[in-house]
Amino acid sequence: MSRSDAVYFTEFGGPEVLRVGPWPEGPLGEHDVRIGVSTFALNRADLMYLAGEHYTIPAFPSRIGSEACGVVTETGAAVTGCAPGDRVTTIPFFTQNGVQGATAVVPDDYVTAVPDGLDDNEATAIWMQYLTPYFAFKEVCDLGEGDTVVITAASSSAGLGALQLCRELGVAAVATTRSPAKAEILRQSGASEVVVGDENLAKAISRASNGKGLQAAFDPLGGDSLQRYADHLAPGATVFGYGTLTDRQPVVPAAAMCRARAVFHPYSMFNHVDDPGQRARGIALVSEAIRSGCLRPRVDRVFGFEHVVDAYRYMQSGNQAGKIVVTVP
Template sequence: MKGIVLERFGGPEVLEVKDWPEPACPPDGYVIGLKAIGVNFADTVERRGLYRRNQALPYPLGKEASGVVMERGPLAHEFQPGDAVIVVKFDNGCYAQRVSARPDQVLRPPQGLSFHEMAAFGTSYGTAWFAMHELARVRPGESALIQAAAGGVGTAAVSLAASFGCAPVVGTAGGPQKCAFVESLGADACIDYSTRDFKEIVRDLTGGRGIDYCLESVGGQVYEDSLAVLAPLGRLVIIGFSSIRDNYAERIARLHPLTLFQRSISVAGLNADNIQFQANRAVWERLVAHAEEHRIRPRVGAVYPLERAGAAHTAIESRQTMGKVILEP
C-alpha cells in the first residue's frame, strides 16, 4: 500500500510516498479505501515536529479523508462494505491509499457530497460547528467575526454562521480575491487584513457595539485585536495560532481574568484532538442535519496527487489557498 509516514521531521521535502503494510481491520472497526484526503494546517506543524510534545518517529500524517468501506470487523455494525463514509482520525494515518479505523472514527456524510467535498467536511465543519454551538452557544441574529475566513475551517465557519442566521457575518482574508471568495460563502463583509485594520470596520458594521462571536485561529496581534472588538457578553473561541511557528509559550499574549470580568467577555479554546468531536454522534448528526437542510457544500480549493503532498503543504504555508486542499491517493 502506498502512503506517507514521516521518517524525519522538516520541510515539505520529507513527505515521501513509500510502500507500507496493509492496515489490519479492528474487530469492531473498518478498513476504508480512501478516495480523497483532507489537508489541514496542523499537518504542516506536525511535519515539522512541533505539534505535540515528544513526537516520535516514524510518524503518520493525515487526520481526515473520505472513501468506501472495504472490510468490517465481526463486531462492527453501523456501516456495510461499499458504503461511502468520512474518516476522522486524530491519531492520524490518512495520507495513504487505505486506512483502518475504529467505529467512532467513521462517520455518515451529508447526502449528495462528492468524495472531495466529503474529505473537506470532517474536521473543518466539525471544528467550526463545535466552536459555534457547543462552546460559544451562538444564537440567530448575533454577529460573527471569522478570522482567516478563506481557509478550510474559515470557509466552514462562514457558511455555518450565515446559514444559522448570524448577522452580520464578517470575515477577514488576505487580498481582494480571497475576500470576494469569502463573501460568496455568505459573509456580509470581508476585510482585507493586508491593507485595512479590521477593528474600526467591525465597530462600524456593528453600530459600535462590537462582535458577539469570534472564531480566531491566527494568534499574535490578530488575537489581541479580536479581543478588543468583542461586545459585552461576546465570546472568543481560539482554535489555533497559525502566525506563530515556534516558542508558543513565550509568544502568546497573556490574558488576565480581570479583563474578562471588567468587560463581561468569555474566551475559550478548542483543540479538536482533545475533544474527539467525531465520537459525539449527537453533535455530528446535528451538524449533518443542518448541512443537509441548508444544502451546504464545502468549497474545495486545490487538488494534488498524494505524490505532491509537499506542494500542497507549501501552498498552505504560503497562504496561497482558498477553501480546502485535497490529496488524491
C-alpha cells in the first residue's frame, strides 16, 4: 500500500497536536475519486473537530479538512462524472478521511469541476463559503428582495460569503465586526450597513430594513450575541446559530423571541449538504453566480504546506478577512 503525506491528529487539542506525515492510500470504493491535491482550505469547523467540540467525533488517528482543489488521479469503477486529469474542487462533507494532504479520497457526489476563471486558491475556497449561507437563506428561509438579515462576525469566510450572497439575492445585510479596519471589506462584499464594536446596531437594522426588522440572523458568536438584536426581529424571523466563537453556548432571550414568534435554529451546513436536491440547487445557484461574476471567493492568506500549523494558529487569532488556504507542493 502506497503512502502520501497528510495532516492528521491522534489526540484532541489545538494546532499543536497536528501532525504531517505519511498516510496509507487504500483502495477506492466504486463511487470514490482520488485527487492529487494542489491546495486546501481551513475552516473554523476544523478547529472544533480538532478539539473534540464538533458534533462529528473523530476516531484516532484521524485526518482533517473538507475543502480541497486539485487534479483527479484515479476513479472508482462506478464514477462517471469526472476522469483522471480533470481539475476539480471538493464540496465539504464530514468523513474520517479529511482532505488536507498531498492526496484526498472523496465520494464522487462531492466533487465538481473548477469554475472557469478561478485559480486553485480561489477554487478551494468556494463551497463552505457559499453553501453555508445558501442553505440557511434559501433552503430554510427563502430570503429575497425586501428582506433584511444581520450577519455577525461578518469578516469570516462564511460571513463574507453571506454578504456576497445577500447582494446576489437582493437581501439587505447588516454586518458586524470588532475591527474598524475590516469595515470597508464588508461594504465591498455587499453590506448595506456596517456596525463596528459597540456602535448602535438597532439604528443600523432600522435603516437597512426601513423599520421592518430582521427576517433572519446569521450568527456564529454564541454567548449573549442574540441580546443585541432580539428586540429587532421581524415576525416569524429565524436566528441561525452556527458557531460559538465566544466559547459559550448561545443564550436565547425567550421573551423577545416569543414576541416576534421567532425561531432559534441550531445550524450546520452539514445537516443540508447530504440532501441531493438541496446540494444540487446550491451548486447550481453558486456556480452560475460565479460564472456571471456576482460571487468571487475572497482569500485572505496563503501558507505553504510546511507551515500548516502556523495557518491554524493564524485562524485561531481571528485576524483574517476571508479564507485561509494552504498550498501543497
